[in-house]
Amino acid sequence: MDVANERTPSAWEERIAADPTHSTWYVERFRKLAAQGEDIVGEARLIDAMLGRGSRVLDAGCGPGRIGGYLHTAGHTVVGVDVDPVLVEAAIIDHPGPTWLVGDLAELDLATDFDAIVCAGNVMTFLAPSTRTAVLSGFANHLAPTGRAVIGFGANRGYDFPDFLTDAESAGLTPDLLLSTWDLRPFTDEADFLVAILSRAH
Incomplete structure (x- = not known):
């Protein structure tokens, strides 16, 4: 029995299957924004502000490396993981230094723990809904005792904020702070974006 073939594809994988050029478009989009001088690392600045120099950071769903690349330049030890090999290849080319890996976040098994895990970019x-709790449990298992996971995504994308917070709790993560933006605006019931800062339940 081929268990790998039984895994439910993620929405990203379904998008790539429908449009094989999407990954390349995504890479070029952020390269263009960076070349135009746009701020594409706001999430990374928040993470950097939470950490001492030389901290261990997991960039979960790293894409083409914009967040992990910035954090590496800021002096942190970064591992980035993404299911899309096209995006990981772009990260290796554009942001040398971190360890960039192709992998499924639902099967995260790294031989280290992290002072921060950042999961941005929606x-x-x-993720396939069936893997959400497994991904969050993997985050909890890879956090250092005082580490924190920072997860941000928008509303109306098929994952309601209360459901996410319930899943996080069941995975062993406790909310420390909820924000509505990466620039630290407080979360409200009307917010259309959530940035959750979570720690391991003790």
């Missing part, structure tokens, strides 16, 4: 909403 990654949580691209």
